Amino acid sequence: MVEDDFTFIPLSNIDIETLIKIIEYMKKHAEKTDSKEEDIKEFNKDFVKKTLNELFVLVLAANYLHINSLMKLLCQSIADRVNDKTPEAIRNIFNITYDFTPEKGKDY
Amino acid sequence: METLLLHRSSPAAVAAIPNPNPKRPCCSSASGLNPSFTTSSNTSKSNIDVDVLLESFLGLSESSIDLSFDRILSFKASYSEQDDVIDRALQLGSALVEAGRRSARKRASMHNGVVWALPSDLTIKVFSLLDTQSLCYAAAACSFFQNCAADPACYVDIDLITVVPRVNNAVVATMVQRAGKVPQSLKLGCVPGPLASSSGSSQPLVNCIRKSTDTARFSWNDKRSRQGKESSILTRSCLAPLSANGESTPGACLRRLHLYNIERLDSTSLTAALSACPSLLDLEIVGLNVESRQTLESISTFCPLIERIFFESSKTGRDDSLKLPTCNDLVNNCPHLSSLSLRGFRLHDYKARVLIKGFRKLRYIDFSTSYSITGAFLKNLGGGSASGSLLQVLILRDCMHLKEVEVARFLEAVLAGDFGHLNYLDISNREGLVSEGDRNHRCYSPSFIPVARLLDERPNLCVLAEFPLEGSFNDIEFDSGDMDSEMNLPSHLIMSTSDSSASFMSISESSYSSDPSSGSDDSSSGYDESSDDVDHVSI
Numbered sequence: 001m002v003e004d005d006f007t008f009i010p011l012s013n014i015d016i017e018t019l020i021k022i023i024e025y026m027k028k029h030a031e032k033t034d035s036k037e038e039d040i041k042e043f044n045k046d047f048v049k050k051t052l053n054e055l056f057v058l059v060l061a062a063n064y065l066h067i068n069s070l071m072k073l074l075c076q077s078i079a080d081r082v083n084d085k086t087p088e089a090i091r092n093i094f095n096i097t098y099d100f101t102p103e104k105g106k107d108y
Numbered sequence: 109m110e111t112l113l114l115h116r117s118s119p120a121a122v123a124a125i126p127n128p129n130p131k132r133p134c135c136s137s138a139s140g141l142n143p144s145f146t147t148s149s150n151t152s153k154s155n156i157d158v159d160v161l162l163e164s165f166l167g168l169s170e171s172s173i174d175l176s177f178d179r180i181l182s183f184k185a186s187y188s189e190q191d192d193v194i195d196r197a198l199q200l201g202s203a204l205v206e207a208g209r210r211s212a213r214k215r216a217s218m219h220n221g222v223v224w225a226l227p228s229d230l231t232i233k234v235f236s237l238l239d240t241q242s243l244c245y246a247a248a249a250c251s252f253f254q255n256c257a258a259d260p261a262c263y264v265d266i267d268l269i270t271v272v273p274r275v276n277n278a279v280v281a282t283m284v285q286r287a288g289k290v291p292q293s294l295k296l297g298c299v300p301g302p303l304a305s306s307s308g309s310s311q312p313l314v315n316c317i318r319k320s321t322d323t324a325r326f327s328w329n330d331k332r333s334r335q336g337k338e339s340s341i342l343t344r345s346c347l348a349p350l351s352a353n354g355e356s357t358p359g360a361c362l363r364r365l366h367l368y369n370i371e372r373l374d375s376t377s378l379t380a381a382l383s384a385c386p387s388l389l390d391l392e393i394v395g396l397n398v399e400s401r402q403t404l405e406s407i408s409t410f411c412p413l414i415e416r417i418f419f420e421s422s423k424t425g426r427d428d429s430l431k432l433p434t435c436n437d438l439v440n441n442c443p444h445l446s447s448l449s450l451r452g453f454r455l456h457d458y459k460a461r462v463l464i465k466g467f468r469k470l471r472y473i474d475f476s477t478s479y480s481i482t483g484a485f486l487k488n489l490g491g492g493s494a495s496g497s498l499l500q501v502l503i504l505r506d507c508m509h510l511k512e513v514e515v516a517r518f519l520e521a522v523l524a525g526d527f528g529h530l531n532y533l534d535i536s537n538r539e540g541l542v543s544e545g546d547r548n549h550r551c552y553s554p555s556f557i558p559v560a561r562l563l564d565e566r567p568n569l570c571v572l573a574e575f576p577l578e579g580s581f582n583d584i585e586f587d588s589g590d591m592d593s594e595m596n597l598p599s600h601l602i603m604s605t606s607d608s609s610a611s612f613m614s615i616s617e618s619s620y621s622s623d624p625s626s627g628s629d630d631s632s633s634g635y636d637e638s639s640d641d642v643d644h645v646s647i
Contacts, residue, residue, distance in 0.1 A: 059226060075230070076237055082242060084239075090246055090249040090253075095223045096249055097216040097250070098216065099216035099220065099250050100213075100254075
């Protein structure tokens, strides 16, 4: 709905904290110019230093809002946390329980 | 008296205890309960009865079950009846265990679903960023991950390179199959030691261990000798999955294929594999026992789009199979080739010339450790015509028969304006270059290189001319060989020679001295070890 000079867009899937973080990201990337490449890289690195749950919520929100660059950044950071870990370690980090039937998948 | 009916009902009925199937009458288990159980026509009532029964059973203590069971057995008249009771107990017991486990798994999965909040499409996105090994580990973590990891999107780049042989054919087959039609890149084999990036390193990646019958051990630098093991588990048919499936072959989209040290792979299988990969752009083969001629023939027949070829021979210097018709075929059929590396082959100048002149888009050439090549092919190469003038990188490292005189002439041509795009030249040589005239005399100094003029006229050119001595190899890593990457190199001239001592690594004579001279006019049959006066020019 449009009223005067602002528009309401209901976002039922995203809570306020996540939205604030997303807005922070978007603002930073909106001011991107060539000279600020380093700056933005630093920002990105700090941005992904969050807990796993925060990252998950952010990914879901970014997915819902179709923000591709943020999606890529977040997926990459999650992938980095999964990368180079044994199954045991993965289960520990992500608090996942073993739920296979006796014929487990093969691992290399 | 109502006897305990322990008829053998079907296992389905037994399993129906936790999920009561209203159509089947349940039998009672060997518990101490009063079996006042009726197969009533009212199905819901029987379900409730079963539930009540089971719940009461679950409320029993283990010792009471134990004792009750023994009592029941003792009342049985015949052995067969006792056997029946025992069998039933075992069956029902395992059914209960299975039911419990199944529920435990369900609960675990639900817990995982809460803890890992991403739906499967996002999980697949994350997994597609993992390397192949980690992907398999993730798949082993829980069933949800396993399902996500089976999605073809995760298998676009399959990298199965290992330091020790661990991968066998079945693994390759599984991966390729999972990838469906999607695989774009397949890397296979063993690379010992820290994996150098698959392009650009000038160290030989060849696996050096041979069987005891093969005496020509070839090891460049004993300190860092790359002694790998044969990947004996990858056999000839390891690439067969690429051509499987009739029309929609997995190999159809494959763009990059890198194979390292797969000793059992032979020419036939390689040809078959190449025939399944018409979109191949980048082929890298190191340490395979295939003839270069056959491989190049296959490439020219099946892979016309190829842009990068990197071969490193396992039989350094002895592979003489490259013939002129092959070169011609290759040149005619593969016009897009922009990067060509043939390391460790016996390459004659006229063949090199055909290759270089023929490929119009050639930007990167690496003929390191080639035998018989003297540099004569560089004569008159860059002038005028289109070929040779796009050349950006020329590497002729450790070419035993490379002549100083030819290099000097080449540099003159460069100064005169040819090879306008050349920005990297590497003529380092562990044994120095062949001097004019005396073929036993090697030249170790780079003084023939007109440094000052090069600095003036070609400031972008980087020349690397390391002449031996002790292992002070300059590992310049540069991003090359990929289809359209430009060279980013310092815009000044780099020249370095190693200094001081005159003792150089003793290389076993057998590696290049006693080559049966098959038409090569430059085989130096020996050289003076250390009595040459070695000039050292430090710049």
